[in-house]
Amino acid sequence: MSGFDLAVPRRVVFGPGRADDLADLLAALGRRVLLCAGRDPSRHRSLLGAIEPVAVVSVAGEPTVGAVRAATREARDAGVDVVVAIGGGSVLDTGKAVAALLGNGTDPLDHLEVVGRGVPVERPALPWVAVPTTAGTGAEVTANAVLSSPEHGVKASIRSPHLMAAVALVDPLLTLTCPPGVTAASGLDALTQCLEPYVSPQANPATDAVAAAGLRRGARALRTAYEDGGDLAAREEMALCSLFGGIALANAKLGAVHGIAGVVGGTVEAPHGAVCAALLAPVVEANVRALREREPDSPALRRYAEVARLLTGRDDATVEDAAGWLRATVAALDVPPLGAVGLRPAQHAEVTAKAARSSSMRGNPVRLTDDEIGAVLRAAS
Numbered sequence: 001m002s003g004f005d006l007a008v009p010r011r012v013v014f015g016p017g018r019a020d021d022l023a024d025l026l027a028a029l030g031r032r033v034l035l036c037a038g039r040d041p042s043r044h045r046s047l048l049g050a051i052e053p054v055a056v057v058s059v060a061g062e063p064t065v066g067a068v069r070a071a072t073r074e075a076r077d078a079g080v081d082v083v084v085a086i087g088g089g090s091v092l093d094t095g096k097a098v099a100a101l102l103g104n105g106t107d108p109l110d111h112l113e114v115v116g117r118g119v120p121v122e123r124p125a126l127p128w129v130a131v132p133t134t135a136g137t138g139a140e141v142t143a144n145a146v147l148s149s150p151e152h153g154v155k156a157s158i159r160s161p162h163l164m165a166a167v168a169l170v171d172p173l174l175t176l177t178c179p180p181g182v183t184a185a186s187g188l189d190a191l192t193q194c195l196e197p198y199v200s201p202q203a204n205p206a207t208d209a210v211a212a213a214g215l216r217r218g219a220r221a222l223r224t225a226y227e228d229g230g231d232l233a234a235r236e237e238m239a240l241c242s243l244f245g246g247i248a249l250a251n252a253k254l255g256a257v258h259g260i261a262g263v264v265g266g267t268v269e270a271p272h273g274a275v276c277a278a279l280l281a282p283v284v285e286a287n288v289r290a291l292r293e294r295e296p297d298s299p300a301l302r303r304y305a306e307v308a309r310l311l312t313g314r315d316d317a318t319v320e321d322a323a324g325w326l327r328a329t330v331a332a333l334d335v336p337p338l339g340a341v342g343l344r345p346a347q348h349a350e351v352t353a354k355a356a357r358s359s360s361m362r363g364n365p366v367r368l369t370d371d372e373i374g375a376v377l378r379a380a381s
Helices: 018-027 041-048 065-077 089-104 180-198 205-227 232-252 256-267 272-294 299-312 319-332 345-356 359-363 370-380
Strands: 011-014 033-037 055-058 082-087 128-132 144-149 154-159 167-170
Touching: 011 018, 011 232, 018 041, 018 082, 018 128, 018 167, 033 041, 033 089, 041 082, 055 065, 065 089, 065 144, 082 089, 089 128, 089 144, 144 256, 154 256, 154 359, 167 232, 180 205, 180 232, 180 256, 180 272, 180 299, 205 232, 205 299, 205 319, 256 272, 256 345, 256 359, 256 370, 272 299, 272 319, 272 370, 299 319, 345 370
Parallel strands: 011 167, 033 055, 033 082, 082 128, 128 167
Antiparallel strands: 144 154
16 A cells, blocks of 8 residues: 545534634634634624624635635735635635635635646644534645636636634534535535546545545435435535545545546636536546446446445446446425526636646546537537
């Protein structure tokens, strides 16, 4: 067995009610707090206790280069020395990026992959605490922040171990109020982020362990969480699925689902999780077909069979059963196809060309041709 590194936050705090620990955790990290939150920052304001933030950033949608630049400027002017992000993946990525830029005195385009200069993040970020309120992105334990660049029509990452949170505080109680649509999209994103690292060439025994556990837990809990948002047991399982998926992707990389989704998300305004969900089964089918044709001895084919068993709970499940389970689940959760969120056939060629250059493609178990990527887009539309 080859050696491996495992990057994780300094501390992970998990469990129902653990959000009550936030004020004490923050007080140990700094005194001048930047609060990054969703559209209504007052919603979770009580979690800060007596702490009064010196700056507040409201994140209304997926973060853009311009929005993160403005938030960094506001935080720097306020003398912020610790960041807390309470919300979904967009909020966490905003807080993560701002903390890194404050710690380095730099601009988003200095570090952004693909469309920026790609300069390494040299110094630690300001300490930041991640408090997810959805179970999907796993951003609380990842080492990258995904930003949209509207002028380039693409999403790209600032990526460095320095972006890891000082504390990832995961309280499933905070996800109980997620509406069904958000539960579906974020939950399928969490499953994707367990599945892609599991079949990645960069997988290792540690990522295998958490990815497999995440797939098993997510598969048995997602529909329940969608149908009954108040089911705490299902919400706990999905929070663990998301957490484990974040650890897996941070260390074993993603694949074609996210490689294509990042470009689609930069082309049309659509929730990231819903885009991933629409792409998931078509990408699995395309990967398996390409592997069988070009790399029939690849260990990834055995791993896809293991994925099928984890998703279905059946020992006799085949690779085809994995794709079937994913299609049935996407349909049951009423996830729209890409055409319904605005992606037009005329845009497929441009998306294909950009997706082929995506950094996420490096974790795919097989290199997909442009024709194969185009077929995925048609199948997902």
